[in-house]
Amino acid sequence: METSTAAKGKINKMYAMQLATIFIGFIIFGFSENIKGPAIPRIQFDFSLNESQLGTLLSLNALGYLIACSFTAWLTRIWGIKRVTVIAFASMAISGVFIFLSQQYMWFSASYFLMYIGNGMLEIGLAVLGARIFVRNTGTMMNLSHGFYGLSSTVAPLIATGLMKVTMFGHTLDWRGMYLVMLMLSAVPIVFALLSKFPGDDINHEERTPFRSLLRDPVLWLMVFILTFGVVSELAVGGWLVNFLEKAYDWDTVKASGMLSAFFLCFALARLLLGPLTDRLGFTLSLIVFSGLSALCTFAAILGGESYAFLFAAAGVGIAMIYPTVMAFIAKRYPNGSDTAITFTVTLMGLGSVIGNYVIGGVIEFVKGRVGSDSANGLLRGLQAGYGFIGLCAALCAVTGIVLYILLHKRREII
Template sequence: MSEQRAKGFKKNYGLQLATIFIGFIIFGISENIKGPAIPRIQMDFNLDEIQLGTLLSLNALGYLIACSFTALLTRKIGIKWSSLIAFGSMLISGILIFVSHNYTFFSASYFLMYIGNGMLEIALAILGARIFVRNTGTMMNLSHFFYGLSSTVAPLLASGLMTLTVFEYTLDWRGMYLVMLCLSVIPMIPAVMSRFPGDDLLDEDRIPFKVLVRDPALWLLVAILSFGVVSELAVGGWLVNFLEKSYGWNTTVAAGMLSTFFLFFSGARLFLGPVTDKIGFNLSIILLSGFAGICTFIAILAGEPAAIFFALAGIGIAPIYPTVMAFIAKRYPTGSDTAITFTVTMMGIGSVIGNYIIGAIINVVKNIYGTTTEIGLLRGLQAGYGFIGLCALICSFAGMILYKYLKKRNELI
């Protein structure tokens, strides 16, 4: 009987892992196929820059809305059904995007996709928090490695699919979205077949939201996650721009450095997970985010010969997000769904503000040195990118404060 139970447990755990790992692959694809598609979307609907910016802003809003209600939905219908709804909404959005031929209908379909993205991020984080009770840091980092892997190949796949002709029909961006988002059905299969823990937890056994938000440690985790993710996401948006305009690199070479960043980034999530488990989550955050910040400032101050340090910073910043998720899973075992939703939602707001600050810093410094001068552009870009490095150092500093706070209470993780 015990042997049968062991086999059943292994089978169910395998299905759980398949749901999470494939889910992160789908998440990475859905978030990163828009790059090659945006110019074609803008041309097809004859959008100006304001309309395009509004579209992307509304989608970011949809993402945040989804993040805010997914924990409540999980409590009401369970994590299994919440995950299936997240995957299903992305599948439906792919079909709707394919048949959309006016801007309003397309905007609504795209908004639905980002609702699904937000739900999926929270659902996968909650699943990981419930399932990875051993080697939590290793497994969280491994899960997010699959996100990094799919994020790296997604733009290439999207570009290839948009030029693919099937039965004399060129897929273009609509067909590409249909094909890529229909992949969401794959993780739905193991999700349907598996059982997930935690849905039977009674409300009185959960940590109340009011208790969570009074915990200074949670607010420090919000700060760590927000500044860490600004450092992570801003690289994708600003590194190529910096290298082209500051050092005169061509697009291919600059994009190659960005690819190198993602190579180090993905490798760090694959190999550094066991390190976070061994030395502790708190100390890992301090050391790794500090390393990322130092690498960034070396690259800026030492100039073009040290450009490789921009890529090396990926080693330090990559484990921050999954390590914070592991931290939450360990510190709030009966309230991880609420804690994850709160921190990720606050992180999303912080990320939006952070990117605006980078742009504002560049403009201000350019004006000081001369808007139309080469030195003005260089100093502006250096200052803006310096803010990315500063965010990584602030992340490390917040980790030090958290370390001191938890050590006093003998609660280090």
């Protein structure tokens, strides 16, 4: 009896270590991705970058992120998820040191690129860890863990702004010191990861789902489209909502930014609180319901005018659930190939999201030109059409979910 109690206590302790690795990991992930907002103007000034050079910097980093996503599953099979996770956190901490020391643009851009390599590895690593650990209440736990990302993303710009003004030993931290402090927090989850054991690394190569089998599965391709449409709709809000409210309704920056903060708050709370609903509804039906809700809120906000602008924030409730629910779906459907399936879907999703932002800008310019590029009405209609594309992506996510539901229903494989 005592032996059984001790074993149970050891298991509970190990699970707590695993949870700490994932939850703190998502907090760090949210920080690393969203502290750049307040830092970008200062980086641009210090290195005398024009808009084109700044865009190139961010594009190269996005490329590094995608490259890391593409090779992380391969490293996981060779070294195991524990080592890969530690390497991801370590690369982010080291990049913080290099960014702090960088005085030349080339040195800085290389350091920034390394940080995004770590981000990409962490994106896949945390998703794979969740897929292996959350075998019960998968939807609840996936959404809860991603909720920590939402919370840290919400406060990251505020913390970054505050840190850049802090003075230590007679020197202001500024953006270099801020990156050092924030990225060195990656050392915390490294400790928990080293003390943990993660399941799945002992699966033999023969037992894993072959990559060719995954490619032949139409369900996986439908998940790629669902994830891509969902993430384009999610990420585009951060880039276009403030711009829309300022130019379409003449809102000041503070008021427009407040609406964006409200969106992220709805986004984070939905992931923290609504996860159990995905387990009850089922993952496939949840994808349809939540993406449809986001589309309805977005279209209603556009058509209703300024008095319905609060629905832009409400749309965050629906779109927040797409990414973690897709991860939960993959974890359930491909238990012996989740690392490869996740890498495949996330990498293609990344490519799709890059294209999506270009399309939004193109739609705005096209409609504005057709209505009247120099008129206020032309600008308004262009912005409405561009933001309407964000709602369209959420609607296409729901439509693809319906196709997936029909396919799985015929096979009697609904998850």
